Amino acid sequence: MSLLAERVQNNYGKSLEEMTDLELYQALLEYIKEKANDYPLNNSKKKLYYVSAEFLIGKLLSNNLLNLGLYDEVESELQSIGRSVAEVEAAENEPSLGNGGLGRLAACFLDSIATLGINGDGVGINYHFGLFKQLLVYREQHTVPDAWLGENSWLKKSEKRFEIPFNNFTINSVLYDLDIFGYNNTKRNRLRLFDIESLNSDLIEYGTINFDKTNIMENLTLFLYPDDSDHNGQLLRIFQQYFMVSNAAQLIIDEAIERGSNIHDLADFAVIQINDTHPALIIPELIRLLTQQHHIGMDEAVEIVKNTIAFTNHTILSEALEKWPMGDLERVNPDIAHIIRDLDGRVKQAHPNQPGAFVIDNNGRAHMANMSIHYGFSVNGVAQLHTDILKDSELSEFEALYPGRINNKTNGITFRRWIMNANKALSSLFDEKLGEEWRVNHDLTELEKYADDKDFQEALATIKAHDKRKLKDHLLHRQATVINENSIIDVQIKRIHEYKRQQMLALYIVHKYFDIKKGNKPKTPITILFGGKAAPAYIIAQDIIHFIMVMSEIIARDPEVSPYLQVVMVENYNVTAAEYLIPAADVSEQISLASKEASGTGNMKFMLNGALTIATLDGANVEIADLVGEDNIYLFGKKADEIVQLYETNGYNAYEYYDDPALRSLVDFIISDEAKALGNHERLYRLHNDIVHKDYFMALIDLKEFIETKERMYADYEDQDLWMNKVVKNIAKAGYFSSDRTITDYNRDIWHLEADYEVNIEKK
Numbered sequence: 001m002s003l004l005a006e007r008v009q010n011n012y013g014k015s016l017e018e019m020t021d022l023e024l025y026q027a028l029l030e031y032i033k034e035k036a037n038d039y040p041l042n043n044s045k046k047k048l049y050y051v052s053a054e055f056l057i058g059k060l061l062s063n064n065l066l067n068l069g070l071y072d073e074v075e076s077e078l079q080s081i082g083r084s085v086a087e088v089e090a091a092e093n094e095p096s097l098g099n100g101g102l103g104r105l106a107a108c109f110l111d112s113i114a115t116l117g118i119n120g121d122g123v124g125i126n127y128h129f130g131l132f133k134q135l136l137v138y139r140e141q142h143t144v145p146d147a148w149l150g151e152n153s154w155l156k157k158s159e160k161r162f163e164i165p166f167n168n169f170t171i172n173s174v175l176y177d178l179d180i181f182g183y184n185n186t187k188r189n190r191l192r193l194f195d196i197e198s199l200n201s202d203l204i205e206y207g208t209i210n211f212d213k214t215n216i217m218e219n220l221t222l223f224l225y226p227d228d229s230d231h232n233g234q235l236l237r238i239f240q241q242y243f244m245v246s247n248a249a250q251l252i253i254d255e256a257i258e259r260g261s262n263i264h265d266l267a268d269f270a271v272i273q274i275n276d277t278h279p280a281l282i283i284p285e286l287i288r289l290l291t292q293q294h295h296i297g298m299d300e301a302v303e304i305v306k307n308t309i310a311f312t313n314h315t316i317l318s319e320a321l322e323k324w325p326m327g328d329l330e331r332v333n334p335d336i337a338h339i340i341r342d343l344d345g346r347v348k349q350a351h352p353n354q355p356g357a358f359v360i361d362n363n364g365r366a367h368m369a370n371m372s373i374h375y376g377f378s379v380n381g382v383a384q385l386h387t388d389i390l391k392d393s394e395l396s397e398f399e400a401l402y403p404g405r406i407n408n409k410t411n412g413i414t415f416r417r418w419i420m421n422a423n424k425a426l427s428s429l430f431d432e433k434l435g436e437e438w439r440v441n442h443d444l445t446e447l448e449k450y451a452d453d454k455d456f457q458e459a460l461a462t463i464k465a466h467d468k469r470k471l472k473d474h475l476l477h478r479q480a481t482v483i484n485e486n487s488i489i490d491v492q493i494k495r496i497h498e499y500k501r502q503q504m505l506a507l508y509i510v511h512k513y514f515d516i517k518k519g520n521k522p523k524t525p526i527t528i529l530f531g532g533k534a535a536p537a538y539i540i541a542q543d544i545i546h547f548i549m550v551m552s553e554i555i556a557r558d559p560e561v562s563p564y565l566q567v568v569m570v571e572n573y574n575v576t577a578a579e580y581l582i583p584a585a586d587v588s589e590q591i592s593l594a595s596k597e598a599s600g601t602g603n604m605k606f607m608l609n610g611a612l613t614i615a616t617l618d619g620a621n622v623e624i625a626d627l628v629g630e631d632n633i634y635l636f637g638k639k640a641d642e643i644v645q646l647y648e649t650n651g652y653n654a655y656e657y658y659d660d661p662a663l664r665s666l667v668d669f670i671i672s673d674e675a676k677a678l679g680n681h682e683r684l685y686r687l688h689n690d691i692v693h694k695d696y697f698m699a700l701i702d703l704k705e706f707i708e709t710k711e712r713m714y715a716d717y718e719d720q721d722l723w724m725n726k727v728v729k730n731i732a733k734a735g736y737f738s739s740d741r742t743i744t745d746y747n748r749d750i751w752h753l754e755a756d757y758e759v760n761i762e763k764k
């Protein structure tokens, strides 16, 4: 009897056919958890700790099966009873332990670190409720708590416990581990998520805003990003961060000692990559532990920590650069506040005339980024343009102080999840043309020779059509929306934020609506899909969702337009939704205001799956454009240096653009009778007013060029030979964006760990 049937018979006393999808899921979960014992932990002397407030891991069943080499066997067994892994995986809850790109990047990195045989764990918090679940009701976003934990999670409770010292009390932590298997690797790593046993989940009854924010003993690990609209909420976030890093620091020191460190040589045993500034308090916490528990002098402790910490910056938006009031830090842990004062004193003594580089500013706020740059050995940006902006403007003072410390590590994506799993048909086509080496080295360049090969183009088109039907089914089940599987699928999926300019695409939709009403009917119908969550405190972002949904309905109700244009807001956008949307897409929207998107990673996923990109020269779009050449990407808009200058000189005036009648009619449609008949007037007027009088992220500056470029792109779609030629050239260049490459770069330049990937490549 086969792998699954036998177990199911023994453990459940049933045949496979008699099992529900949920039971089959449970059986596979148990099987993989047991199987993990056959995979020893990586154990090289030096170990990487990737500390992050977010890990947006997505569902794990199919990914684990793939990485363990079990997928095909299980799939064929399930097929024999008329089921599939995909159906069974529908029973898995997707953990939403992240907000967006930063959390998803951490998840891709864990996959690559394990695949490359690097000894490295993720460390974070086991939030009981991840980022809220988004409901779309009456064209508005509503947020409800997202409970994801249950007996069917991948977590394993460990024996590890630490005491976490807060100001007037101590909390005992408990560690849960989740196994991370590399692709075709024989060892495993772990994601280590800390929790508390004193948590009171009943607090959720008071909602995500009105729960008792002061009861740290009971609320600490309840939510990812708890509401911080009041002071107690802000304090709670610092309590969470300190909890995360105190656990991480204690774990790192314990494990280093187990591997033979005498603590003075900690940097030979551990390297700590901090994912943005959320884990920055690990710097003073390590110093506290080294000085108080290991009796190392302050100067030496500072040196040890400096040699252990590397910091990744993921944004230049000031709202995300954390600055904690010293008074708040005192209330969380006075020793930590004291150490930060000491660290600040050292900076002020060395560089008294550089207030921009101080750890504590004139208002008594501690700058987490500044602290991380002084007291770490590496600072990296996440795409070349982003790193250049850090060096030349945002962090130029630090570049002068520490030449060479700021370095670039262009982001990447794991090919296991984003092509081998999400697009099996396309992966098989690559196998057919390239052999299976691409699955290991991710080199797709040889495909370029098929750019004009009719059979290859046809094979690609057939796969795209199949992926569109899959998306159609998914949306039907997900939210009872029917899309046209024969339309151009045009997708913008990412957090809703003004800098990402979903509002600009919404204004394009107004243009297209007018144009179709005038009689200019697109040859191929167009479906524009948005997905993304708006932070609950970010009102304009919610207004943008509202306006998109109003447009969606105006169009759907208009029989002159609806056969040619459809607009869909995908509810509760998450990793699972992305796995359907990306393979089906023809058009990838990467339209941020230049200089604002640090990298983007969705852009890479779309390119790999055969979509063409419409983009500003921002983040990693610049590198995509360099690789494929200007003829194979649809670029528009102002360049980063022009935008940086406009901000410096206050040179942008939205009203000047609004004064142009062509643009004015589009913007004014937001408050037209048609829109107001369906929409919430307060939301529509607020959005309109914001765009006309403020438009901080300059949606209007590029709107005209955006419209022209979109029209040119849709026209090109009608020439399928030309379009497919570009698609092939894009896919052929996507190998660079494998996160295996990114991790290899981190390891070569920053971590310096042993890796067994050469062996690994040979093995395959």
Ligand code: 26V
Residues within 6 Å of the ligand: 099, 100, 101, 102, 103, 105, 225, 276, 314, 315, 319, 320, 382, 411, 597, 598, 599, 600, 601, 619
């Ligand atoms: C900031 C905040 C501030 C308020 C509370 C919630 C919250 C959550 C996260 C952040 C930082 C967000 C930074 C971020 O996600 N950056 C993204 O990182 C991606 C991976 O490097 C990159 O591709 C995206 O361009 C960048 O926006």
